[in-house]
Amino acid sequence: MSSLPHVVIVGAGFGGLAAARALGDAPVRVTVVDRRNHHLFQPLLYQVASAALNPSDIAVPIRAVLRPYKNVRTLLGEVRSVDVDTRTVTLDQGSLAYDHLIVATGAGHSYFGHDDWAAHAPGLKSLDDATAIRRKVLLAYEAAEREQDPAVRRALLTFVVVGAGPTGVELAGALAEIGHHAMAGEFRAFAPEDVRVLLLEGADRVLPPFEPASSAAAAQQLAKLNVEVRTGARVTHIDAEGVMLGDERIAARTVLWAAGVQGSRLGAALGGPTDRAGRVEVDAQLRLPGHPEVFVVGDLAAASSEGKAVPGVAQGAIQGGQFAAAVIQAELQGRTLAPFRYVDKGSMATIGRRAAVAEIGGRRLRGTLAWLAWMVVHIAFLIGFRNRVLVLLSWAWAWLTFRRGARLITGGFVPLPAPGDVAAPPQDGAGGNTRGPQRVEASRPAA
Amino acid sequence: MSSLPHVVIVGAGFGGLAAARALGDAPVRVTVVDRRNHHLFQPLLYQVASAALNPSDIAVPIRAVLRPYKNVRTLLGEVRSVDVDTRTVTLDQGSLAYDHLIVATGAGHSYFGHDDWAAHAPGLKSLDDATAIRRKVLLAYEAAEREQDPAVRRALLTFVVVGAGPTGVELAGALAEIGHHAMAGEFRAFAPEDVRVLLLEGADRVLPPFEPASSAAAAQQLAKLNVEVRTGARVTHIDAEGVMLGDERIAARTVLWAAGVQGSRLGAALGGPTDRAGRVEVDAQLRLPGHPEVFVVGDLAAASSEGKAVPGVAQGAIQGGQFAAAVIQAELQGRTLAPFRYVDKGSMATIGRRAAVAEIGGRRLRGTLAWLAWMVVHIAFLIGFRNRVLVLLSWAWAWLTFRRGARLITGGFVPLPAPGDVAAPPQDGAGGNTRGPQRVEASRPAA
Numbered sequence: 001m002s003s004l005p006h007v008v009i010v011g012a013g014f015g016g017l018a019a020a021r022a023l024g025d026a027p028v029r030v031t032v033v034d035r036r037n038h039h040l041f042q043p044l045l046y047q048v049a050s051a052a053l054n055p056s057d058i059a060v061p062i063r064a065v066l067r068p069y070k071n072v073r074t075l076l077g078e079v080r081s082v083d084v085d086t087r088t089v090t091l092d093q094g095s096l097a098y099d100h101l102i103v104a105t106g107a108g109h110s111y112f113g114h115d116d117w118a119a120h121a122p123g124l125k126s127l128d129d130a131t132a133i134r135r136k137v138l139l140a141y142e143a144a145e146r147e148q149d150p151a152v153r154r155a156l157l158t159f160v161v162v163g164a165g166p167t168g169v170e171l172a173g174a175l176a177e178i179g180h181h182a183m184a185g186e187f188r189a190f191a192p193e194d195v196r197v198l199l200l201e202g203a204d205r206v207l208p209p210f211e212p213a214s215s216a217a218a219a220q221q222l223a224k225l226n227v228e229v230r231t232g233a234r235v236t237h238i239d240a241e242g243v244m245l246g247d248e249r250i251a252a253r254t255v256l257w258a259a260g261v262q263g264s265r266l267g268a269a270l271g272g273p274t275d276r277a278g279r280v281e282v283d284a285q286l287r288l289p290g291h292p293e294v295f296v297v298g299d300l301a302a303a304s305s306e307g308k309a310v311p312g313v314a315q316g317a318i319q320g321g322q323f324a325a326a327v328i329q330a331e332l333q334g335r336t337l338a339p340f341r342y343v344d345k346g347s348m349a350t351i352g353r354r355a356a357v358a359e360i361g362g363r364r365l366r367g368t369l370a371w372l373a374w375m376v377v378h379i380a381f382l383i384g385f386r387n388r389v390l391v392l393l394s395w396a397w398a399w400l401t402f403r404r405g406a407r408l409i410t411g412g413f414v415p416l417p418a419p420g421d422v423a424a425p426p427q428d429g430a431g432g433n434t435r436g437p438q439r440v441e442a443s444r445p446a447a
Numbered sequence: 448m449s450s451l452p453h454v455v456i457v458g459a460g461f462g463g464l465a466a467a468r469a470l471g472d473a474p475v476r477v478t479v480v481d482r483r484n485h486h487l488f489q490p491l492l493y494q495v496a497s498a499a500l501n502p503s504d505i506a507v508p509i510r511a512v513l514r515p516y517k518n519v520r521t522l523l524g525e526v527r528s529v530d531v532d533t534r535t536v537t538l539d540q541g542s543l544a545y546d547h548l549i550v551a552t553g554a555g556h557s558y559f560g561h562d563d564w565a566a567h568a569p570g571l572k573s574l575d576d577a578t579a580i581r582r583k584v585l586l587a588y589e590a591a592e593r594e595q596d597p598a599v600r601r602a603l604l605t606f607v608v609v610g611a612g613p614t615g616v617e618l619a620g621a622l623a624e625i626g627h628h629a630m631a632g633e634f635r636a637f638a639p640e641d642v643r644v645l646l647l648e649g650a651d652r653v654l655p656p657f658e659p660a661s662s663a664a665a666a667q668q669l670a671k672l673n674v675e676v677r678t679g680a681r682v683t684h685i686d687a688e689g690v691m692l693g694d695e696r697i698a699a700r701t702v703l704w705a706a707g708v709q710g711s712r713l714g715a716a717l718g719g720p721t722d723r724a725g726r727v728e729v730d731a732q733l734r735l736p737g738h739p740e741v742f743v744v745g746d747l748a749a750a751s752s753e754g755k756a757v758p759g760v761a762q763g764a765i766q767g768g769q770f771a772a773a774v775i776q777a778e779l780q781g782r783t784l785a786p787f788r789y790v791d792k793g794s795m796a797t798i799g800r801r802a803a804v805a806e807i808g809g810r811r812l813r814g815t816l817a818w819l820a821w822m823v824v825h826i827a828f829l830i831g832f833r834n835r836v837l838v839l840l841s842w843a844w845a846w847l848t849f850r851r852g853a854r855l856i857t858g859g860f861v862p863l864p865a866p867g868d869v870a871a872p873p874q875d876g877a878g879g880n881t882r883g884p885q886r887v888e889a890s891r892p893a894a
Contacts, residue, residue, distance in 0.1 A: 056853040063633040076589035142523035186510040406503040
């Protein structure tokens with residue numbers, strides 16, 4: 001009885017999961033290691049952050065996805081280091097020996113050397129990030145309802161998104177819809193018009209990876225949603241009170257980061273060359289130079305296809321993972337494969353209700369058509385029938401009612417940020433509001 | 448222009464929300480204060496803990512529920528103290544003066560003087576409790592998959608529920624279904640039969656508040672699900688390794704508490720008499736003795752109706768909240784109301800698939816019929832059309848597939864509890880598994 005080769009896959013995002021599924025029927029043993037128990041559909045993460053979807057609508061347990069493949073096991077664990085010479089992966093507990101390794105741990109945020117900004121401007125990569133942002137946004141509204149100082153209330157109702165790539169555009173659009181529609185009529189101390197959403201971008205247009213015409217269409221649609229777009233805006237400082245753009249201060253209690261990405265820590269640990277963003281430079285077979293048994297796929301790889309860089313999108317990761325699996329199987333059969341070739345299936349970004357842009361196969365779409373295309377594609381690629389049905393229903397409900405169904409603040413009670421007395425309660429009918437404790441004492445019967 | 452009386456409601460559970468809605472059209476101003484932004488449908492909380500439902504399926508934003516009532520405002524805040532003499536409620540920030548006060552802050556857990564047990568045996572009162580329990584249960588399975596020591600693995604796969612009231616019975620049934628069905632086929636290191644669920648009860652039967660025939664029916668249905676029920680079991684110690692019943696140790700890494708309740712802290716702060724469980728003794732109008740302007744309703748009240756104690760269930764709180772609102776309105780009109788009268792609408796507890804018991808209007812149901820009745824009642828009382836649809840769909844999906852849709856471990860990576868090496872990966876096909884690092888090194892080509 002021969003022992004089958006052991007393939008270790010680190011990370012069960014789009015790249016790792018695609019590789020594991022592709023190896024599901026192959027004559028290898030596969031171990032998938034992830035520090036989370038769920039695969040996350042990252043393109044919809046901003047909808048959890050903006051309270052439209054539930055965390056579990058866009059996530060599935062990794063081991064549930066891989067259950068059909070008897071040669072695959074799933075381990076929850078954190079990879080601490082990789083020794084490419086002894087071919088060993090060290091976990092938080094124990095270690096794994098491999099014959100082939102596929103590293104697909106993705107990317108995190110880069111604050112361009114200003115790591116102190118992270119505390120004030122959270123980014124969006126995990127479900128925990130998304131629920132933390134949801135909490136921050138909803139708490140700002142709650143604090144505004146209790147706040148008496150108009151300047152502080154303005155800062156509480158000002159939301160700044162830094163970075164106008166697809167995630168930034170989608171977040172800004174969603175924040176505007178929350179402020180101007182979803183919570184209308186629920187607050188007594190301010191009106192929907194008091195809510196301000198700013199989208200800051202260092203480049204000269206939103207959605208820089210798209211064609212200029214798509215950027216212009218997106219800017220127009222953002223303006224309709226009352227998002228204030230500032231291009232050529234260089235953020236020089238972020239703290240708890242807001243953002244500095246050179247000498248200009250924007251007072252905002254909620255600042256979200258959608259600007260830079262940085263390859264995950266494990267990339268550098270492999271010992272090979274990395275680019276400025278910490279991504280691992282791989283060969284035409286997506287392998288670590290000098291180590292044909294180690295593959296790097298997805299956002300962590302600085303890969304190229306026909307001389308062009310492969311973009312850090314879901315399709316790049318999925319195709320990379322499938323390719324790595326194919327190379328391993330080809331090798332086992334004594335064959336070699338042609339270099340990796342990325343097939344661009346198009347890009348899209350959604351902005352709001354019937355507002356989106358898409359570039360598919362050389363065609364540009366905008367408005368309702370792009371928005372419908374965006375929905376169809378995102379539903380189609382969601383893993384799990386149940387999730388598709390629930391997401392479709394949540395969207396239908398949100399579309400019909402203008403409401404968001406997942407407006408939960410979880411994580412225990414924390415006193416609101418703004419000190420000061422509670423505003424007086426509303427009077428039934430018009431008129432001034434002079435009710436105070438004195439008044440109450442006067443009307444109290446002698447006990 | 449006259450200033451309307453100000454009613455402050457603390458807590459937006461079943462009691463507080465019922466009172467606020469009943470006062471929604473009355474000539475009063477109402478302020479609802481809660482430390483959470485959501486109203487929680489507590490009877491389904493165990494389904495979040497057992498990964499069947501999402502947190503937002505059973506919770507709605509309080510201010511969304513109260514939006515139609517223009518005389519009601521909602522504040523997120525924590526009440527620190529109440530001064531019944533000056534009629535002032537002090538919040539984490541600022542204070543509120545009231546003419547009428549309705550305290551409906553419910554109950555928490557009581558560990559019967561063993562507060563050190565709380566860290567090892569969490570209880571189930573909030574959404575954060577539920578997601579923490581879900582995390583604990585799912586992590587135990589993940590750790591068991593990596594564990595090599597059979598004794599430790601057994602302890603990881605042993606789940607103990609202390610207390611066999613409705614919540615304990617429901618939790619135990621759900622844990623058994625998770626272990627024996629929902630995750631079947633997903634683990635390589637153990638089989639569903641290795642999962643053990645124990646339900647411990649100090650009284651001589653499960654569901655002590657029900658009639659003996661219902662208890663017997665529940666015990667039978669629990670046995671069918673392979674839940675080991677121990678009645679007359681006195682827990683004498685709980686730590687990270689398990690539970691002591693006198694001299695007997697049950698090694699279990701997951702222990703859940705569903706035994707005692709304790710009135711919330713604010714009850715004692717009112718200064719009136721409280722019972723042993725910290726509940727406030729109220730008069731026939733649910734008022735604090737000596738303070739006819741202060742009402743206590745729901746689980747925090749030790750109320751009676753026609754000489755019998757009002758049980759700590761949702762119906763008791765709803766009827767109490769509505770009654771307090773009616774008393775306030777009657778007083779404003781110069782009328783007085785007859786004493787509070789609790790209408791028992793029946794009790795039910797569900798155990799598993801087509802397994803439940805119910806007592807409605809003197810009739811006892813069990814099995815499929817009770818289970819259907821339980822579902823209809825719980826769907827009917829859920830607030831919000833969207834929630835009802837999503838819960839129905841989640842149940843239908845779980846029923847058809849035996850799977851649970853909300854199996855997310857959130858809250859960041861924490862190393863698994865059990866140390867030790869990682870078990871070897873599965874072989875494709877039968878046979879021993881001797882693959883180790885040496886083997887890998889031997890098969891490695893010279894780099």
